[in-house]
Amino acid sequence: MVFFVGVLIYKKTQLPCPLPFFYHNSPNLTMNSSMLHNGTGIVQFSRAETAIHLDLRLPATAHTTDIYYEPHGHDNEDMCRPKYFVFNSQTAYTVPILAFAFVCHPEVLPIYSELKDRSRKKMQNVSNLSILAMLIMYMLSALFGYLMFYDNVEAELLHTFTKVYKFDTLLLLVRLAVLTAVTLTVPIVLFPIRSSIITLVFGNQEFSWIRHILIAAAILVFNNMLVIFVPTIRDIFGFIGSSAATMLIFILPAAFYLRLVDTVPLRSPQKISAAIFLAVGMVFMIVSLSLIVLDWIHNPPGSGGH
Structure with missing residues (x-):
């Protein structure tokens, strides 16, 4: 994640604004052969081959590409001006994805069991440091x-770079690092999921290697099917964030506290706060799920509406 953030910061210093593909659907863009002679509106950036998603195809060298375009009006100013508040159909995904990003509950017990001289205070320090570090890196990325x-950023940030680069070594290394991190995380996440299924379904039955392997294989196959058939990972994060993550963060802790x-x-103030927390979680889950489902209905995944 640190490497990923570092590459993002570096790429931000290398890429101009606006990028050529910003104008792909712009009605205020005209191009003609005279631009090749007078050099109107040249954008030049280097260090990679670029994929130009414009109607005009210009020959590119291995290291430098010149894109000629002539924007009208205030296109540059509008396209490169950050919007601090944006409300649209995709806003419904924001909080669920944040909730999903900070769900670390399944890994708490395995990590706690590995601590030397473990205690609740030490585990709290580990949790605080981990969440703070991830908060900083998530915000920077x-x-x-x-x-x-x-406005042209896609649901998957790394995929957006394919509109700019045909090939880039740094981005390839980032993809490899993300793949490695996800692969190494699977056993940590798989362990509590499999243990929960075995406890819930099979109770106190004796350990069985066949059952152990089959449950793990079924979980992995299910995950692979989601990756293949769901168009963007945002849909998965949004749905799980508004359902399971909300249960783990808001609803279940408050309900357990009130009940146990x-x-x-x-x-007392503690139980009143827990009741409010529980109510907020329920409202948040219902509203988020409703908005996400409505977005799927009006903008079906894979239709280009996202």
Whole structure:
């Protein structure tokens, strides 16, 4: 993740604004052969071959590409001006994705069991440090990703770079690093999921290697099917974030506290706060799921509406 953020910051310093593909659907763009002679509106950037998604195809060298275009009006100013608040059909995904990003509950017990001289205070310090580090990296990656592509950023940031680069070594290394991180994370996430399924379905039955392997294989096959058939990972993050993540962050902790803690009076500030937390979680889950489903209905995944 640190490498990914570093590459984003570096690419932000290398790419101009606006990028040529910003004008792909712009009605205020005209191009003609005279531009090749007078050099009107030249954008030049280097260090990679670029994929020009414009009607005019110009020969590109291995390291430098000159894109000629002539924007009208205030296209440059509008396209490269950040919008601080944007409300549209995709806004429904924002909070669910954030909730999903900070769900670390399934890994808490495995990590706690590996701590030396483990204690609740030490585990709390580990959690605080981990969440703070991820918050900083998420904010930096979101900020610089947006400042590179603005309204043209896609649901998957790395995929947006394919509109700019045909091939880039740094981006290839980032993809490899992400792939490695996800691959190494699978056993950590798989362990609590499989343990929960075994406990829920099979109870106290004796350990079986066949059952152990089949459950793991079924989970992996299900994940691969999602990757193949769901157009963007945003849909997965949005749905799980508004359902499972909301349950883990808001609803279940508050419900457990209200149900299991008998030493605190029902009208105490702690239980009132827990009840409010529970209600907020329920409202958030219902509203988020409703908005996401409505977005799927009006903009079916894969139709280009996203």
